[in-house]
Amino acid sequence: MKTVPRAPSPELQTVKALSRLFPPSPGSAGAGASCRKEVFEVLAPHLPQWISRPKAAPTAVLSALARERRADLAELVLIFMLESGVPVDVYHCNSVITACEKGRNWQRALELIGEMPRMRVTPDEVSYNAAISACEKCGHWQLALGLFGSMPGARLTPQEISCNAAISACDKGGQWQLALALLSSMPALRLAPNRVTYGAAISACSRGSQWQVALDLMNQVSVRTDPISFSATISACEKGGQWHLALGLLHEMPQVRAVPNEISYSAAISACEKAGSWQLALELLSSMPDVRLAPNEISFSAAISACEKGGQWQIALLLLSSMPSLSASPNVISYNAAISACSKGGQWQLALGLLCSMPGLSLEPSEISYGAAISACGQMCGQWQIAIGLLRAMSEIKLSPHEISYNAAISACEKGGQWQLALNLLSLMFEARVAPDETTYTAAISACEKGGQWAVAVSLLGEQSAESLNLLVAVRQQKLEEQHFMT
Template sequence: MPERLAEDARSLLQINRAITAAGKARQTSHALDLLASIAEARLRPDVVSYNASVAVCERSTQWTQAVGLLDQMAAAGVLGNIITKNSALGTLKEVVPTTSGETWVTALSSLVALGCSRLRPDVISFNSTMSVAVRAAEWQSAIGLFEDLGTDAVERSKISYSTTISAYERLGRWLGALETWTKLGSARWEPDVISYNSSLSACEKAGRWHIALQLLGDMAAQAHEPDVISCSSCISACAQASPWLLAMSLLSAMGAQLLPPNTITYNAAIGACEGQGQWLTALELLANMLRAALASKVPTVVSFSSAISACVRGGDWPVALALLDEMPRRRLSPNVISYSGVISACEKGSQRTLALRFLGAMEEASVAGDVVSYSSAMSACEELGRWQTALHLWELMEADGVTPNVVTLNTAISTCSK
């Protein structure tokens, strides 16, 4: 009898090792077949068998199968441990956003159940649940879990801080992001590139370019090499505050550090130049993107729209038209900013008939106008003395749900009074 037990133990050990090997090779189906073979061999799977199988599901993000294994464990009377629970929670972190709402509820339920059972959640349990919360856009819940970590006798990790900074960034609460980043430095953890980038992104969204530049400088001082995301966030922050020379300096510095700027970086730089009326520089940046012919620098609708808007400030309506004409050739559909820019450029360039024509093209393309496009078109009507067209545009504005501004009202009144 003891010999049989020893043989069974050796067989189970071999199968458990095979499950682990299959998991490392991401052979999920094979690993689960091995788990099923344990019962077929009249052996009883132990907690190691299930842990290895759930870990396989974690690597392949098969969260429904992981939850099924937990149920199977309970039915077999096998008590799981903290490794089992954390692996199951880990499967939820990378679930696609379309199912994130359902996944968030499952993760939170697992964490609560973990806290109420004989197993106390550890930092990995909290971190996994926080990651699911961020993916499910439950950012405030992620922050709440971080605060719970501070009161639940569980020490926070670097991942806890980084996830919380990301949650604050998504909420647009740059002060919360920076406070958490400061706490990260005050703890025994050193900020990494991920935490820096999340903080930089929060500053970008708030237009806090001074702080963004300080963070970028701190990265270099702490021997953390800024990456494309770091530099892009700083350039975007500068674009919102309009110091375009700083944005261009950062773009040049990226090249000097062998950091190839990507589409996001270029778009931010073009936006900074457009905001300050540096239309020739904006066009030069777009030309660089077009010449590069690299997947990382493919111009987008944002690239063209920002360049078209720059043409408005430069009074170069022919280039604006050329850019709009180029977009379909590159399989890009002009949006309201693209059309509004062209209409405004034509109106400012005394090409009033063209301005009205492009408003019609905008309608044909099923792109709803905004207050800029309608105001520019009505200004063209005023100069052409076409008050009937102006009234028609007013009706279209109401149909599109566009609220007129002072300029639109004054233009409409002036057109009809002539």
């Protein structure tokens, strides 16, 4: 007996009609106020039903638009309701705020919270939870905490969802201390932390390189089988240089029925990379298909970087070339690691080849890409022309060379007997407010010595060192002020 397909509900038909009229367009603001006439024409036939059933029908339409991340259309529907005399309640407003949250429109989510009283609607816990989550998704941890802290004043009791979103906001904002403070405050609020709570707190500790605290949190029974918490703790150990603990956690996961994922393996591979154990990194990478995991860009990049640190430029290039066949697209990080591997291996031609091939793959070389290629030229005598050319190319594409790039170019000039160019580059560093370091002066002085410019070398060692010290202090003070302003 054939099953007769059910006709879509009137609410679903309305949503489809609106989506056809205003299809989502990446990078655009969607249906704006200028489109309200067309939206109102679609909704007008449903007005009698919406007035008679103000809760069911409009809520279904708004909820469907929220699932589709169409905050633009959801807000126009809400305006239609207000102007047409359809009673608006907290469920309608929450659906629009949720649409803003899913669409990462945190500003509008906050505005709606403030506008609800004028609609004679009182925000509830769901309203605040959605707004907190909107701020969290966009990295505004201060706003998220502000909303969380204002809930008691609005006679609202924070829920587990509220705490989880606030802790996750602290995680993304690098505020691990605040994340732990929120976690510790939950019992006083009669809230029980769950896997999501601990996962967000552990992730915050990972970003803050607090591997000991992350391990303590992992001892909670409720998260001992959670793959997300395991991955975050492995990452914390990786950042803390505890590669043996990272591998131990990875091997423990199957024993407690926590299924490792790509994030778990990538973090463990990165831990091996930081420990200089390229063999272990490759072993982990090659074992991923055995547990039905496909290595991704992060896994490969970490393994290539491990080979770079281990001086295995041939293997690094082999891994890079094998990525497309394994459905992993090389990214800027992958190429940077491979270029650096060639640089350390003295393969300046290969390093330049990789750098030049990046635009053809729609990859924009970064300061690190150019710095590694310039370093490759600095390793070989006589390649100072290419090093200078790369340094100039950076300025043409509005990339700011850092001290590593300048040092490599000065070193190339030193090896090529170009002491005048070496001094010119040193003066350019001062103009660009890039503080020379010991490596800079060592290469510049060596260039002067090889050119028989002993007086210049002595003068450089004395007078310019004081100027460099003053600039270094000024730059560091500026960075401290910027960090203070951000916090």
